[in-house]
Amino acid sequence: MRVVIQRVSEASVMVQQETVSAIGNGLLILLGVEANDTTVDADWLVKKIALLRIFSDENGLMNKDILTTGGEVLVISQFTLHAQYKKGNRPSFIKAARPEIAIPLYEYFVQQISQAIAKPVATGVFGADMKVALINDGPVTITMDSKKPE
Numbered sequence: 001m002r003v004v005i006q007r008v009s010e011a012s013v014m015v016q017q018e019t020v021s022a023i024g025n026g027l028l029i030l031l032g033v034e035a036n037d038t039t040v041d042a043d044w045l046v047k048k049i050a051l052l053r054i055f056s057d058e059n060g061l062m063n064k065d066i067l068t069t070g071g072e073v074l075v076i077s078q079f080t081l082h083a084q085y086k087k088g089n090r091p092s093f094i095k096a097a098r099p100e101i102a103i104p105l106y107e108y109f110v111q112q113i114s115q116a117i118a119k120p121v122a123t124g125v126f127g128a129d130m131k132v133a134l135i136n137d138g139p140v141t142i143t144m145d146s147k148k149p150e
Contacts (some may be wrong), residue, residue, distance in 0.1 A: 001105070001147075002081040004030040007054050011074050013124040014131040022111055025063035025077075026071030032081025033102040034095050034147075041146035042109040045091050050116040054140050067119055073112050073117060076124040076132055077102070086142040099127065107126035 001082035005027055029049065049088035066073065068127060078101070083091035097105065103126055113122040124130045145150075 001008065001034065001037045001045055001109070002032040003045055003049070003080065004078070005049060005052070005054075005142045005144065006030075006140065007132060007145035008139045009135040011132070013074065013103045013122075014133070015036055015125045015128045020125055021125050023072035023074045023122050025069065025137070027066055027073050028073045028132070029073060029075045029113075030078040030081060031075055032078050033097040033105045034082050035097045035101060036144070037097060037101075037105055039105070039108055042105060042112055044149070045144060046112040046116050048144060049113065052138075052142070054142065072119070074122040074124075075106075075113065076107050076130065077126045086141060095123055102126075115124065138147060 008023070008026060008028045010022070010024055012019050014020065027049070032101040051065050053065050055064035055066070055069045055071065056060050079093055079096040082096040083093055084095060087092045106126055110121050110123055
Protein backbone atom coordinates (compact mmCIF):
# COMPACT_ATOMS: atom_id res chain seq x y z
CA MET A 1 0.00 0.00 0.00
CA ARG A 2 1.11 3.49 -0.73
CA VAL A 3 -0.15 6.66 0.86
CA VAL A 4 0.34 10.34 0.39
CA ILE A 5 -0.38 12.09 3.67
CA GLN A 6 -1.04 15.82 3.64
CA ARG A 7 -1.46 17.96 6.73
CA VAL A 8 -4.39 20.20 5.91
CA SER A 9 -6.28 23.15 7.31
CA GLU A 10 -9.28 21.86 5.39
CA ALA A 11 -10.07 19.36 2.65
CA SER A 12 -13.13 18.20 0.77
CA VAL A 13 -14.12 15.82 -2.00
CA MET A 14 -16.85 16.30 -4.58
CA VAL A 15 -18.51 13.71 -6.81
CA GLN A 16 -20.76 14.93 -9.62
CA GLN A 17 -20.62 18.50 -8.28
CA GLU A 18 -21.80 17.43 -4.82
CA THR A 19 -19.61 17.56 -1.72
CA VAL A 20 -19.55 14.06 -0.26
CA SER A 21 -17.03 14.69 2.55
CA ALA A 22 -15.20 17.58 4.15
CA ILE A 23 -12.85 18.01 7.11
CA GLY A 24 -11.16 20.83 8.99
CA ASN A 25 -7.67 20.58 10.48
CA GLY A 26 -6.20 17.13 10.08
CA LEU A 27 -4.92 14.72 7.47
CA LEU A 28 -5.87 14.07 3.88
CA ILE A 29 -4.72 10.56 3.01
CA LEU A 30 -4.55 9.36 -0.58
CA LEU A 31 -4.47 5.55 -0.45
CA GLY A 32 -3.31 3.26 -3.24
CA VAL A 33 -3.80 -0.50 -2.91
CA GLU A 34 -1.48 -2.88 -4.76
CA ALA A 35 -2.57 -6.33 -5.94
CA ASN A 36 -0.44 -8.16 -3.34
CA ASP A 37 -1.37 -5.98 -0.35
CA THR A 38 -2.98 -7.47 2.75
CA THR A 39 -4.38 -6.29 6.07
CA VAL A 40 -0.81 -6.47 7.41
CA ASP A 41 0.10 -3.57 5.09
CA ALA A 42 -2.93 -1.59 6.23
CA ASP A 43 -2.20 -2.22 9.92
CA TRP A 44 1.42 -1.06 9.55
CA LEU A 45 0.36 2.16 7.80
CA VAL A 46 -2.42 2.90 10.29
CA LYS A 47 -0.02 2.57 13.23
CA LYS A 48 2.57 4.83 11.57
CA ILE A 49 0.01 7.44 10.51
CA ALA A 50 -1.80 7.62 13.86
CA LEU A 51 1.46 8.32 15.68
CA LEU A 52 3.10 10.47 12.99
CA ARG A 53 4.25 13.66 14.70
CA ILE A 54 3.69 16.27 12.01
CA PHE A 55 1.54 18.80 13.88
CA SER A 56 3.08 21.80 15.58
CA ASP A 57 3.46 22.07 19.34
CA GLU A 58 3.45 25.31 21.34
CA ASN A 59 7.03 26.00 20.15
CA GLY A 60 6.20 25.55 16.49
CA LEU A 61 7.98 22.19 16.26
CA MET A 62 6.41 19.16 14.62
CA ASN A 63 5.88 17.20 17.83
CA LYS A 64 2.19 16.32 17.92
CA ASP A 65 0.26 13.52 16.25
CA ILE A 66 -3.34 13.39 15.03
CA LEU A 67 -4.43 11.82 18.34
CA THR A 68 -3.00 14.69 20.39
CA THR A 69 -4.47 17.40 18.18
CA GLY A 70 -7.88 15.78 17.80
CA GLY A 71 -7.72 16.45 14.07
CA GLU A 72 -9.89 14.89 11.41
CA VAL A 73 -9.00 12.43 8.63
CA LEU A 74 -10.20 12.19 5.04
CA VAL A 75 -9.21 9.05 3.07
CA ILE A 76 -9.43 9.01 -0.72
CA SER A 77 -8.76 5.95 -2.88
CA GLN A 78 -5.99 6.65 -5.41
CA PHE A 79 -5.00 3.75 -7.68
CA THR A 80 -2.66 6.04 -9.65
CA LEU A 81 -0.19 5.93 -6.76
CA HIS A 82 0.91 2.60 -8.26
CA ALA A 83 1.68 4.03 -11.69
CA GLN A 84 4.62 2.53 -13.53
CA TYR A 85 6.32 4.94 -15.89
CA LYS A 86 9.64 3.32 -16.79
CA LYS A 87 8.69 2.61 -20.41
CA GLY A 88 7.13 5.23 -22.64
CA ASN A 89 5.08 8.20 -21.54
CA ARG A 90 1.76 6.59 -20.75
CA PRO A 91 1.69 5.25 -17.19
CA SER A 92 0.71 1.67 -16.54
CA PHE A 93 -1.41 0.74 -13.53
CA ILE A 94 -0.91 -3.03 -13.75
CA LYS A 95 0.29 -3.22 -10.11
CA ALA A 96 -2.82 -1.51 -8.74
CA ALA A 97 -5.29 -3.92 -7.16
CA ARG A 98 -8.52 -4.77 -8.96
CA PRO A 99 -11.68 -3.59 -7.16
CA GLU A 100 -12.43 -7.02 -5.66
CA ILE A 101 -9.15 -6.77 -3.71
CA ALA A 102 -8.86 -3.00 -3.36
CA ILE A 103 -12.33 -2.20 -2.01
CA PRO A 104 -12.19 -4.53 1.02
CA LEU A 105 -8.65 -3.35 1.88
CA TYR A 106 -9.63 0.29 1.45
CA GLU A 107 -12.63 -0.23 3.73
CA TYR A 108 -10.47 -2.11 6.23
CA PHE A 109 -7.92 0.74 6.25
CA VAL A 110 -10.68 3.31 6.85
CA GLN A 111 -12.13 1.22 9.69
CA GLN A 112 -8.73 0.76 11.32
CA ILE A 113 -7.69 4.41 11.10
CA SER A 114 -11.10 5.37 12.53
CA GLN A 115 -10.50 3.04 15.49
CA ALA A 116 -6.95 4.34 15.92
CA ILE A 117 -8.04 7.97 16.19
CA ALA A 118 -11.29 7.12 17.99
CA LYS A 119 -13.52 9.10 15.65
CA PRO A 120 -15.27 8.69 12.32
CA VAL A 121 -13.18 9.12 9.18
CA ALA A 122 -14.42 10.97 6.11
CA THR A 123 -14.04 9.24 2.74
CA GLY A 124 -14.40 9.76 -0.95
CA VAL A 125 -16.34 7.39 -3.21
CA PHE A 126 -14.27 4.43 -4.34
CA GLY A 127 -13.83 4.38 -8.11
CA ALA A 128 -15.67 7.65 -8.70
CA ASP A 129 -14.35 10.65 -10.61
CA MET A 130 -13.59 12.83 -7.61
CA LYS A 131 -12.59 16.46 -7.29
CA VAL A 132 -10.42 16.90 -4.21
CA ALA A 133 -9.82 20.34 -2.74
CA LEU A 134 -7.41 21.07 0.08
CA ILE A 135 -5.43 23.71 1.84
CA ASN A 136 -2.11 22.05 2.58
CA ASP A 137 -0.89 23.31 5.94
CA GLY A 138 2.83 23.99 5.96
CA PRO A 139 2.95 22.54 3.36
CA VAL A 140 3.53 19.15 4.93
CA THR A 141 3.32 16.15 2.60
CA ILE A 142 4.67 12.69 3.49
CA THR A 143 4.66 9.54 1.37
CA MET A 144 4.76 6.02 2.77
CA ASP A 145 4.93 2.61 1.13
CA SER A 146 4.24 -0.45 3.27
CA LYS A 147 6.61 -2.47 1.07
CA LYS A 148 9.46 0.02 1.58
CA PRO A 149 9.38 1.16 5.21
CA GLU A 150 11.84 4.02 5.60
